[in-house]
Amino acid sequence: xxxxxxxxxxxVEEKVWTGEAEMVVARTTEGELGVLPGxxxxxxxxxxxxxxRIKLAGGEQITYDVDGGFLSVTGxxxxxxxxxxxxxxxxxPAATH
Numbered sequence: 118x119x120x121x122x123x124x125x126x127x128x129v130e131e132k133v134w135t136g137e138a139e140m141v142v143a144r145t146t147e148g149e150l151g152v153l154p155g156x157x158x159x160x161x162x163x164x165x166x167x168x169x170r171i172k173l174a175g176g177e178q179i180t181y182d183v184d185g186g187f188l189s190v191t192g193x194x195x196x197x198x199x200x201x202x203x204x205x206x207x208x209x210p211a212a213t214h
Contacts, residue, residue, distance in 0.1 A: 120154035123194030124171055126181060128202045134179065140172040141195045143188050150188070152195050161188045168205060169197050180205040 121137040141152045145161035163169075163186045171179045186199035 121174070122152065122154050124197075125194070126169060126171070126197045126199070126202055128199050133181065133199075133202045134171065136171075136173075138171045138173055138195075141188075141197075142170040142172070143183075143197065144168065145188060152188075152190055156190050158192065159188075159190045162186075163188060163197070163199060169199075169202070 121139060122141060124134070124136060124138045124141055125132065126134040139153070143150055143152075143161070144164040144167045146164050147161060150161060163183055165185055167183050169181050169183050169188075171181075173179065181199075181202045182205045183197070183199040184201045186197065189196045189198070
């Protein structure tokens, strides 16, 4: 099995999505950023308006429209802290935790 990232997408008042993913793609003020397992630690400001794409094992992708916030990459995984996050496409019930 490929190495996975632990991902948390958190809006101001709630945890929106958490789980394991193969890759996270987000648009920051510095440009679009793709995060794979083993990525160097960083902190980026999300572009407004923006999207966060979470690519799951098996090819499924979950996309959220986000407004404001930050993306943090650490040795433990990826955390997206957004002012608001809403699904941009239907999500599979099995993919949400």
